[in-house]
Each structure stands twice: as structure tokens, then as C-alpha cells.
Amino acid sequence: MQKIYKFQTADNIIAGQNSIETLKDNIGLIGDEVKSVLVITQKPMQDLGFVDIITRQLNEKGIKVDVNIDTIPEPTAQSIEDISSKIKKAHYDVLIGIGGGSVLDTTKILAVLEKNDNTIKEILGTDLVKYPGTPTILIPTTAGTGSEVTPNAIVTLPEEQLKIGMVSRYLLPKLVLVDPNLTVGLPKAITASTGMDAFIHSLESYISNKANPISDMFAMRSMKLISSSIVEAYENGKSIKARENMILGSLYGGMALTAAGTAAVHALAYPLGGSFKIAHGVANSMLLPHVMEFNMDCIIDRLYDVAEPMGIDRNLPANKVAEKVIERLREWTKILEIPQNLKEYGVKKEDIHGLAVAASKVTRLLGNNPKKLGIQDIENIYNKLLK
Ligand SMILES: NC(=O)c1ccc[n+]([C@@H]2O[C@H](COP(=O)([O-])OP(=O)(O)OC[C@H]3O[C@@H](n4cnc5c(N)ncnc54)[C@H](O)[C@@H]3O)[C@@H](O)[C@H]2O)c1
Numbered sequence: 001m002q003k004i005y006k007f008q009t010a011d012n013i014i015a016g017q018n019s020i021e022t023l024k025d026n027i028g029l030i031g032d033e034v035k036s037v038l039v040i041t042q043k044p045m046q047d048l049g050f051v052d053i054i055t056r057q058l059n060e061k062g063i064k065v066d067v068n069i070d071t072i073p074e075p076t077a078q079s080i081e082d083i084s085s086k087i088k089k090a091h092y093d094v095l096i097g098i099g100g101g102s103v104l105d106t107t108k109i110l111a112v113l114e115k116n117d118n119t120i121k122e123i124l125g126t127d128l129v130k131y132p133g134t135p136t137i138l139i140p141t142t143a144g145t146g147s148e149v150t151p152n153a154i155v156t157l158p159e160e161q162l163k164i165g166m167v168s169r170y171l172l173p174k175l176v177l178v179d180p181n182l183t184v185g186l187p188k189a190i191t192a193s194t195g196m197d198a199f200i201h202s203l204e205s206y207i208s209n210k211a212n213p214i215s216d217m218f219a220m221r222s223m224k225l226i227s228s229s230i231v232e233a234y235e236n237g238k239s240i241k242a243r244e245n246m247i248l249g250s251l252y253g254g255m256a257l258t259a260a261g262t263a264a265v266h267a268l269a270y271p272l273g274g275s276f277k278i279a280h281g282v283a284n285s286m287l288l289p290h291v292m293e294f295n296m297d298c299i300i301d302r303l304y305d306v307a308e309p310m311g312i313d314r315n316l317p318a319n320k321v322a323e324k325v326i327e328r329l330r331e332w333t334k335i336l337e338i339p340q341n342l343k344e345y346g347v348k349k350e351d352i353h354g355l356a357v358a359a360s361k362v363t364r365l366l367g368n369n370p371k372k373l374g375i376q377d378i379e380n381i382y383n384k385l386l387k
Pocket residue numbers: 042043044045048073074075099100101102103105141142144145146147150152153154163182183184185186187190194197280281
């Protein structure tokens with residue numbers, strides 16, 4: 001029998017160079033009654049003048065704009081609740097998030113907290129948000145998490161040494177502006193780690209147990225765009241073509257993961273972020289080749305497919321082609337200078353068991369992985385990163 005699959009994403013997506021300048025013309029997509037807006041961002045985006053572009057356009061429309069720059073990288077539940085209690089009484093008509101995944105996720109959660117009388121912990125998990133939040137507009141500045149089109153938001157829980165996802169259709173925005181110009185000034189290391197994260201969203205969606213024709217389409221196109229441009233974006237950040245390919249690759253990666261879900265790479269990365277503050281894209285990139293090697297015997301056919309968008313010669317036996325795919329992933333992490341040793345982050349041999357137990361609890365993602373991982377398997381993978 002035909003499998004049933006579903007897909008839901010942002011209401012409106014406007015993409016292309018300078019699309020941020022269309023905010024004024026498109027704010028009407030939210031409704032006629034927008035009088036006050038809160039921009040959620042961080043200092044780097046404010047310093048780059050992105051907030052001014054928003055404020056100028058909305059002020060011209062007579063809309064009042066406030067700005068909050070308190071979002072922390074890889075936000076904790078507490079940090080988001082602190083912002084929430086600060087803004088609660090202002091009753092904004094729209095929240096605009098402009099930044100990387102940390103800002104976008106913070107904005108999405110703040111919006112639902114506005115209309116739901118819950119703590120964050122009460123609504124972590126799948127479909128626990130009861131009511132739609134304040135409408136949001138999301139503008140990514142990394143390429144990236146794809147958070148602008150996913151129904152997910154990830155928070156760090158330092159007390160549980162873990163990151164946990166909130167999944168709800170009410171986290172989806174009303175409007176997304178995807179403007180590659182905003183990523184031109186991304187520092188090299190962030191271009192590298194966030195770009196790898198985007199690729200991993202697509203690769204994991206493609207090998208996910210929940211992969212389906214919709215996720216496959218977005219994943220394959222995303223991997224093609226990113227494979228063609230990740231090194232160029234890293235080495236020549238001013239290349240607008242490379243930046244455009246990367247931000248579209250990230251957008252499609254978000255679509256793919258919405259349709260199919262990520263898997264063991266992301267599950268094993270969560271405790272590294274939660275306990276040792278390793279940035280999301282870095283943790284994922286470190287784990288990627290090792291998790292794919294573990295999965296290998298179950299995914300040879302899928303990796304053979306992936307060789308095509310990656311531009312890898314497929315004129316070899318399928319297992320050799322699959323090995324070449326993993327080899328290319330290793331090459332990228334070297335060229336992009338992404339750390340490969342957990343010791344650099346203070347992880348010790350005696351931490352590995354605890355990390356593995358924490359990762360084994362990320363069942364939402366481990367369930368998508370094509371091969372089952374026990375605690376010992378997870379420990380073996382982490383140990384490969386202790387050099
Ligand atoms: N919701 C989802 O579907 C989803 C998917 C993947 C990851 N995530 C989450 O997203 C977060 C990571 O997001 P990220 O990887 O985008 O990193 P980030 O948002 O933490 O940004 C990294 C750094 O880059 C800076 N920055 C962002 N854009 C910039 C720009 N254009 N120029 C200069 N500096 C800039 C930020 O201020 C920050 O210091 C994690 O918490 C992760 O768990 C969410």
C-alpha cells in the first residue's frame with residue numbers, strides 16, 4: 001500500500017537578492033492591523049545595519065518598532081523565558097526574527113509563549129502547543145538551519161545536559177524573507193559550520209526512515225546546491241552566487257527535514273551542545289562521517305543516489321561510490337577547518353558514557369535513523385572523536 005506523507009511549511013516565502021527591501025510591501029500579508037512590531041535579533045545583526053533596514057521600512061508605514069538583542073547563541077529555555085517576561089506586557093502585533101537559527105528559534109518560541117499560558121518545558125516535544133502564537137516574520141542570516149521553514153525550535157537545557165526540540169505547526173511563520181545579501185558578511189567559521197549543518201539536514205532527511213517523495217525532492221536539490229558552493233562560499237564569502245546557492249540549499253534542507261526528520265547525527269550532537277557548548281553545526285560536522293560509516297551497510301543505495309548531486313563519479317560498484325561520498329564529507333571538514341577532536345572542547349574519556357546515555361534519550365531523531373544504535377554504538381562513535 002502507498003505510504004501516506006505530509007508536509008506543511010511557512011505561509012509565504014519571498015526569496016532573492018534584496019528581498020529584505022520588500023518587507024514594507026509584504027507586511028500586509030500578516031493582516032491590516034499591524035501597529036507595533038518587536039524585532040528579535042543579536043548585536044552582530046544590529047551592527048551590520050539589518051535592523052535599520054527593517055525599522056526604516058516599517059516606520060514609513062507608521063508602524064512602531066522595538067528591538068530586543070538579548071538572544072544568546074544556542075538559546076537555553078531560561079534565556080527565552082527571560083526575554084518573554086520582559087516583553088509580555090507590550091502586546092506586539094508581530095514578532096520579526098532576523099538572525100541565525102538561535103534567533104529564529106527564540107522568536108518562534110517567544111511568539112507561542114505570548115498566547116499560551118505555559119512554561120517552555122511544558123510544551124517541549126511534539127504537538128503540545130495548544131494555541132497559535134503571535135504572527136512571526138523570519139529572516140535568516142546564516143545558511144543554515146532552515147529554521148525559517150520548519151515547525152521546530154531547539155532549546156538547550158543545561159540542567160539536563162541536553163538540547164530538546166519543540167515541534168508544532170504553530171511555530172511556522174506567516175512570512176519568510178530569504179535574502180542572500182544578509183549572509184555575505186558571515187565569518188568564515190560560521191559559513192563552514194552552518195553550511196555543513198544545512199547539508200546534514202538534507203542528507204539525514206534522505207536516509208531517514210521517514211524519507212518520502214517530497215523530502216527526497218528538497219533534499220536532493222539542497223545537496224546539489226550546497227555541494228556546488230560550500231567551498232566557494234567559505235573561500236570567497238563575497239561570491240553572491242555561492243551565497244545564494246547556500247541560502248537556498250539551507251531553505252530546502254529545512255523543507256526536507258520538515259517532511260522527513262533528521263536522524264542520529266543530530267541526536268548525538270544534542271548532548272555535545274547541551275553539556276559542552278559545542279556549536280550545533282560543529283558538533284554535527286564532527287559526527288557526520290562516523291555516523292554515516294556506522295549506517296553504511298543500511299544506506300549504500302541511498303548514498304549511491306547522493307553521489308549524483310555531489311558530483312561524484314558513479315561508474316563504480318555501489319559500495320565504492322558510497323565510500324567516496326563519506327570520503328568527500330571528510331575532505332570538506334578538512335578544507336573548511338572544522339575541529340575534529342572533542343578534547344579541544346574539554347570532553348574526557350569518562351564523559352563518554354554520560355553523553356551516550358543522554359543521546360539515547362533523543363528518541364524523536366534516533367527513531368528516524370536507518371540503523372538502530374545502542375548505548376555501546378553511540379559510545380564507539382564518540383570515542384572516535386577523542387584523539
Ligand atoms: N529550528 C530548526 O529547525 C533548527 C535546525 C537546526 C538547528 N537549529 C538550532 O539553531 C541554532 C544554531 O543556529 P545557527 O547555526 O544559525 O547559529 P547561530 O544563530 O547561533 O549564529 C552563530 C553566530 O553567528 C552570528 N551571525 C549570524 N548571522 C550573521 C551574519 N549574517 N553576519 C555575522 N554574524 C552572524 C550570530 O550572532 C552568532 O554569534 C542551534 O540552537 C540549533 O539547535 C534549529
